[in-house]
Amino acid sequence: MIYKNKDKLNKEFRVDCKKCFGLCCVALYFSASEGFPTNKDAGKPCINLQSNFTCSVHKNLRAKGLKGCTAYDCFGAGQKVAQITYAGQDWQQNPESAKEMFEVFLIMRQLHEMLWYLTQAFILQKDHCAQQEISSLIDNTERLTLLNPDSLLVLDLEAHRSKVNILLRSTSELVRTKAIGTKNNSLRNQKSTPKRLDYFGADLRKTNLKGTDLRGACLIASNLRGVDLSGADLIGADLRDADLSGANLTNSIFLTQAQINTAKGDSNTKLPIMLVRPPYWSK
Structure with missing residues (x-):
C-alpha cells in the first residue's frame, strides 16, 4: 500500500x-567545545534546564554562543x-x-x-x-x-x-543522475571511500555541485554562496558555519533542519519545503 x-x-x-x-x-552528552553550556555527562540535566522542563536562557542561546543548543x-x-x-x-x-x-x-x-x-x-x-x-x-x-x-x-x-x-x-x-544529466561535474568521478570528502574552508562558488554525492562530506566553513545544490545528496554532511547565502538547496536531498541550523545563510537562500529558515540568519 x-x-x-x-x-x-x-x-x-x-x-x-x-x-x-x-x-x-x-x-x-554535552561538550562546551561544541557549543553547549558546559561539559555534561549523559543522563545529567543541563545547568539551564528548569523544573518545568524549559530552558532558562532559551531566548539568548545565540547571544551566549550556544550553537550546539540551537542546532x-x-x-x-x-x-x-x-x-x-x-x-x-x-x-x-x-x-x-x-x-x-x-x-x-x-x-x-x-x-x-x-x-x-x-x-x-x-x-x-x-x-x-x-x-x-x-x-x-x-x-x-x-x-x-x-x-x-x-x-x-x-x-x-x-x-x-x-x-x-x-x-x-x-x-x-x-x-x-537526473540532476547531473550530460553536464560535466568536477566531483562526479570521485570514487567512494571510507573517508569523508574534505572541503573544510573551501571556496566552492565556481564548482558545479548539481547532483554531487556529498554524503558525510566535511563542508565546515566552506563558501557555497550562490551555489546551485540541486540534486546534491547532503545526508550527514557537516555544514557548520558553511556560507549558504543565496545558495539554491530547494531540490537538494536528505538535508535536515539540524544541518541548516549550523550553517550561515540569508533571505536569498532557497530551502526545501520541509525546512525552516533559522531566525538568526542575515536578512
Missing part, C-alpha cells in the same frame, strides 16, 4: 518542546516519547524510569530520523515499485515508534537502518 500520510509525519517531525520533558537537555533537532522524538511512549508521565514524577526513558529517547530519535529520510525518498522516488517498497518500510518504522519501552530497548536498529540505507542510496542515485 502506498504511504499517504506524509503531511501527518511532517508535522510529527517538527520539534515541540512544550510537549517534551527536556529529554535532549538530559539524555545527551540540535530531535525530529520530534522528544514529544513522541513524552506523550505517547510514556503517556505524559515525566522522569521527575517517576525517577525510577528516568534512565530507561533517556535510552528510549535516543532510540526514538534514530527512528524518527529514518522516517524523515524515508519520507523524502518517497517523495523523490518516481518508480512505482520503489515507492511501494519505501511506503512499506515507512509503515514498519512508524509501527516501531509505537512499541513499549521494553520492546524499543531490544530493537536491532542496525539491521533496520541497513534496510533504510539501501532504499536511500538507490533513490539518491536516481535523483543525482
Whole structure:
C-alpha cells in the first residue's frame, strides 16, 4: 500500500518542546567545545534546564554562543516519547524510569530520523515499485515508534537502518543522475571511500555541485554562496558555519533542519519545503 500520510509525519517531525520533558537537555552528552553550556555527562540535566522542563536562557542561546543548543533537532522524538511512549508521565514524577526513558529517547530519535529520510525518498522516488517498497518500510518504522519501552530497548536498529540505507542510496542515485544529466561535474568521478570528502574552508562558488554525492562530506566553513545544490545528496554532511547565502538547496536531498541550523545563510537562500529558515540568519 502506498504511504499517504506524509503531511501527518511532517508535522510529527517538527520539534515541540512544550510537549517534551527536556529529554535532549538530559539524555545527551554535552561538550562546551561544541557549543553547549558546559561539559555534561549523559543522563545529567543541563545547568539551564528548569523544573518545568524549559530552558532558562532559551531566548539568548545565540547571544551566549550556544550553537550546539540551537542546532540540535530531535525530529520530534522528544514529544513522541513524552506523550505517547510514556503517556505524559515525566522522569521527575517517576525517577525510577528516568534512565530507561533517556535510552528510549535516543532510540526514538534514530527512528524518527529514518522516517524523515524515508519520507523524502518517497517523495523523490518516481518508480512505482520503489515507492511501494519505501511506503512499506515507512509503515514498519512508524509501527516501531509505537512499541513499549521494553520492546524499543531490544530493537536491532542496525539491521533496520541497513534496510533504510539501501532504499536511500538507490533513490539518491536516481535523483543525482537526473540532476547531473550530460553536464560535466568536477566531483562526479570521485570514487567512494571510507573517508569523508574534505572541503573544510573551501571556496566552492565556481564548482558545479548539481547532483554531487556529498554524503558525510566535511563542508565546515566552506563558501557555497550562490551555489546551485540541486540534486546534491547532503545526508550527514557537516555544514557548520558553511556560507549558504543565496545558495539554491530547494531540490537538494536528505538535508535536515539540524544541518541548516549550523550553517550561515540569508533571505536569498532557497530551502526545501520541509525546512525552516533559522531566525538568526542575515536578512
